Amino acid sequence: MKIGVLALQGDFDAHRRRLEELGAEVVLVKKPEQLDGIAGLVIPGGESSTFLKLLGEDGVAKLKDFVHAKPTFGTCAGAILLATEVENPKQAGLGALDITVRRNAYGRQADSSIREGQFLNDPIEMVFIRAPRIERVGKDVEVVATEGRDPVMVRKGKTLAATFHPELSDDPRIHRYFLDLVSNGKRG
Amino acid sequence: MSQNNGHTTTSLRLKTGLAEMLKGGVIMDVTDARQAEIAEKAGAVAVMALERVPAQIRAEGGVARMASPKKIREIMATVSIPVMAKCRIGHFAEAQILQELGVDYIDESEVLTPADEAHHVDKHAFTVPFVCGARNLGEALRRIAEGACMIRTKGEAGTGDVVHAVKHIRQIVQEMKILTVLSEQELYAKAKEHQAPYELVKMVARDGKLPVPNFSAGGIATPADASLVMQLGAEAVFVGSGIFMGKRTSCTQCEEKHSYDQNCAFAPPAEAERRARAIVKAATHFNDPKVLLEVSEDLAGAMKGLAVSALDEAHMLQTRGW
Numbered sequence: 300m301k302i303g304v305l306a307l308q309g310d311f312d313a314h315r316r317r318l319e320e321l322g323a324e325v326v327l328v329k330k331p332e333q334l335d336g337i338a339g340l341v342i343p344g345g346e347s348s349t350f351l352k353l354l355g356e357d358g359v360a361k362l363k364d365f366v367h368a369k370p371t372f373g374t375c376a377g378a379i380l381l382a383t384e385v386e387n388p389k390q391a392g393l394g395a396l397d398i399t400v401r402r403n404a405y406g407r408q409a410d411s412s413i414r415e416g417q418f419l420n421d422p423i424e425m426v427f428i429r430a431p432r433i434e435r436v437g438k439d440v441e442v443v444a445t446e447g448r449d450p451v452m453v454r455k456g457k458t459l460a461a462t463f464h465p466e467l468s469d470d471p472r473i474h475r476y477f478l479d480l481v482s483n484g485k486r487g
Numbered sequence: 488m489s490q491n492n493g494h495t496t497t498s499l500r501l502k503t504g505l506a507e508m509l510k511g512g513v514i515m516d517v518t519d520a521r522q523a524e525i526a527e528k529a530g531a532v533a534v535m536a537l538e539r540v541p542a543q544i545r546a547e548g549g550v551a552r553m554a555s556p557k558k559i560r561e562i563m564a565t566v567s568i569p570v571m572a573k574c575r576i577g578h579f580a581e582a583q584i585l586q587e588l589g590v591d592y593i594d595e596s597e598v599l600t601p602a603d604e605a606h607h608v609d610k611h612a613f614t615v616p617f618v619c620g621a622r623n624l625g626e627a628l629r630r631i632a633e634g635a636c637m638i639r640t641k642g643e644a645g646t647g648d649v650v651h652a653v654k655h656i657r658q659i660v661q662e663m664k665i666l667t668v669l670s671e672q673e674l675y676a677k678a679k680e681h682q683a684p685y686e687l688v689k690m691v692a693r694d695g696k697l698p699v700p701n702f703s704a705g706g707i708a709t710p711a712d713a714s715l716v717m718q719l720g721a722e723a724v725f726v727g728s729g730i731f732m733g734k735r736t737s738c739t740q741c742e743e744k745h746s747y748d749q750n751c752a753f754a755p756p757a758e759a760e761r762r763a764r765a766i767v768k769a770a771t772h773f774n775d776p777k778v779l780l781e782v783s784e785d786l787a788g789a790m791k792g793l794a795v796s797a798l799d800e801a802h803m804l805q806t807r808g809w
Contacts, residue, residue, distance in 0.1 A: 307771050308532060310507035329772060344508045345532065346568055352530030352764070353771055376508070388567055402567055408591035409614060411501045428504045429569065429591070467504050 300482060303328040303337035305362075307353040309345020309376060313466040317474045331361035339370035339457075339481035342377030344428065344464050347402070350380060351391060359391070366395040370457035372477040378460035379431050386434070395458045397437025404432030416446035416463075423470060425451060425463040433462060443476075457481065502616030502636035505569065505591065506700040509533055509723050513713065513770050514702075515763060516540045516727040519558065520565040525756060526730070529763030533569040533591070535725065536562045541598045541645025541804070542728035542790065543752070551599040553581040556588050563589070571618070576808055577603025579612075586615040592637070594618045595630075597807035598644045598727075605809060610634025620704065622655045622805055624662035624691070625681030631699055632684045638697055640721070641805040642705015645728050647792025649712040651805060652705045653719065659701070660720045666692040705805065708789045710769030710782045717773035724770055730754075730763045732790040758787055 302318050304311045306327035315325045318341070326337055331354075334340065342350075354362060365371070366381060373381040382392040384399040392400075405411075408429055416425045425446055433450045436442060444452035444461065452461040452473070457480045465473035512532030517523040523534045538554040539547065553574050563570045569591035574581035576595055581602075585593050595608050597620050610617040611634035620641035621627035627638045640659070642652030666677060666688060674692055678685040690698050703721030707713055708729035716724060733754040754762070765782040772778035800806065 306511070308511035310504075310510060312510065313507060329775070345510075346508070346512065348527065348568060349512060349530045349532050349767070352528075352767065407563075407589050408501075408505055408569065408616065409586075409589055411505065413501060426500065426504060428501065428508060464504065467500065467507065 300324065300339075300478070301326055301337045302478070302481065303334060303340040305340060305342045305350070305377070307345075308349050309343040310464070310466060311341075311343040311345075313464075314341045314343050314374075314474075317466050317471060318478070321471055321474055321478055323478060331358050334361060334365045337369075339372070339477070340365060341477070342371065342373040342380055343466065344375035344377065347376040347379040347385075348390065350376060359393070363393045363395075366393050366458065370459075370477070370481040371395060372459040372461075374461045374464055374466060375428065375430060378433075378462050381458065381460045383437070384435070396453060396455055396460055397440055398433050398453060398460070399435035400431045400462075401434050402431050403429050404434070405430050414446055416444055416451055418444040418452065418472065419476075423472065424468045425465075426467040427463050428467075430462050433460075444473075454480075498614060499636065503699050505616060506618075506637040506702075509569070509702075510700060511771055512723050513763075513767050514571065514723065514725045515730055516725070517562060517731075518554075520561045521756075522731055522759075523562045523566045523570075525760050526763055527566040527568055529760050530767035531568060531763065532723070533571055534562065534566060535594060535727075536570055536572045536590070540728045540731060542647070542732045542793075543645075544598065545645040545793070545802070545804075546752070551575075553578070553585065553599070556584065559585075559588060559590060573599055574608070575599040576601040577606050577608060579608045582608050582613060582615075582617075586613055590615065592616050592618055594639075595635075596620060597641055597804045601807050607633050607808070610636075618702070620805070620808060621659065622651075623658045623681075624666075625683045626808065627659060627697060627701075628681060628683035628687045628691070631687060631697070635699065637700050637702060639702040639704040639725055640716070641808075642703070642707070643795045643798070644705045644804050645793075646706045646795055646798070647708035647729055647732070647790040648795045649706045649708065649715060650795050652703050652707055652712075652716055655705070655805075656703050656716055656719045656721050659697075663691050663695060663697070667695045706792075706795070707766075708792060709786070710765045710779055713766050713769040714773040714779050717770060724766070726763075726766055729790055730766070731759050754790070761785060761787070762789070
């Protein structure tokens with residue numbers, strides 16, 4: 300199974316390593332045409348504003364088509380990209396998940412933290428780095444992980460977004476969950 | 488690294504975690520909110536807040552210190568990307584002030600005038616992550632032992648001459664390669680030779696890379712320069728004077744209102760933005776000559792620069808740090 304990792308900038312290599320450990324064949328996607336041959340896409344952490352600059356108008360259009368049609372998992376900056384609405388500052392989104400996301404909602408690097416949250420009702424470590432917060436969850440969107448009262452990972456169909464960085468923890472459960480979504484279609 | 492309790496491990500992961508997010512990107516030196524805006528608009532992943540860019544420090548001389556908190560605060564309020572700031576080597580009080588201010592990363596930098604001739608800042612004592620410069624593997628590992636969470640080559644800042652950024656990344660990469668084929672016994676001798684902790688030397692021998700992200704800085708002025716150091720193994724680039732400096736190297740009349748004429752040391756904002764965009768694209772597509780040609784073609788020129796080979800040892804910034 301070929302999984303793309305958007306590799307314009309950010310911690311794409313950490314995702315690549317994890318996905319390969321789980322048996323996926325990984326394609327580092329730097330150009331829109333590379334989206335054609337892959338079964339699913341991971342949009343990594345990094346700077347969402349930089350991703351948008353690097354994609355350009357054509358790249359955004361092509362990526363938008365992809366994320367509306369194929370399984371996609373966004374972490375942190377990737378989650379910001381997948382949202383319908385982005386605050387602080389307002390920014391274009393790909394609109395694949397009906398959520399409102401606030402960038403840097405917890406503060407600056409000093410407020411980055413490693414916390415324990417719940418993923419499908421099981422405890423899991425979550426690494427938050429200058430993290431965004433999901434401030435509104437649309438009615439078709441399911442919350443699959445929480446930290447305290449905050450939804451931190453949400454899903455609609457085969458589209459998944461997390462405000463933390465599972466690629467920076469040793470626990471493979473979340474990437475496995477995504478790979479299951481890609482291969483089985485519906486889960487649960 | 489000497490401390491091995493849960494807290495240290497935890498914060499090290501958070502500190503290197505932010506550096507992970509910057510990989511493949513360009514961190515740009517800025518001296519005010521206006522430049523920071525240009526950098527963010529062009530796609531910088533972070534900005535480095537400075538009083539003067541290295542080329543100015545070189546031209547004007549004097550003691551170079553931490554930027555004024557007011558200026559850093561203005562920059563932090565203007566952009567949504569991470570903001571870094573420099574403190575002098577060994578000046579832990581400047582670092583304390585920068586941490587209190589809430590900057591996202593501190594660069595303990597040879598570009599500023601050193602405050603201590605023997606000691607670097609004990610970076611483990613801080614929650615804010617640090618980046619430090621290095622010319623070789625031993626220096627990189629000494630900084631990591633002190634708590635640096637990102638290493639950058641020193642190069643020769645403010646020259647626009649990439650030659651020493653290349654020298655330093657090649658040196659570090661080669662020294663790491665050598666470690667990977669040595670026996671345990673030989674590693675002890677190497678640790679002594681590199682004047683670096685054995686545990687870290689062993690870690691590099693095992694992984695073939697530094698335990699923290701390895702970026703490049705010091706003289707990177709064009710998209711081709713960024714591509715060069717990344718092809719040699721750098722994971723991201725710092726661009727200092729290369730974006731905002733013009734064809735001249737010094738200027739006496741450039742406070743706030745630049746005329747952008749031949750006598751000004753700065754590049755006009757539109758040109759600075761074009762250069763910034765081009766370098767950002769080059770960092771992403773560093774191994775794609777087609778894209779590199781495309782972005783290079785859009786540029787009118789680069790900073791005039793200063794050949795490193797013509798510099799006296801006394802004027803080198805890279806020899807600062809121990």
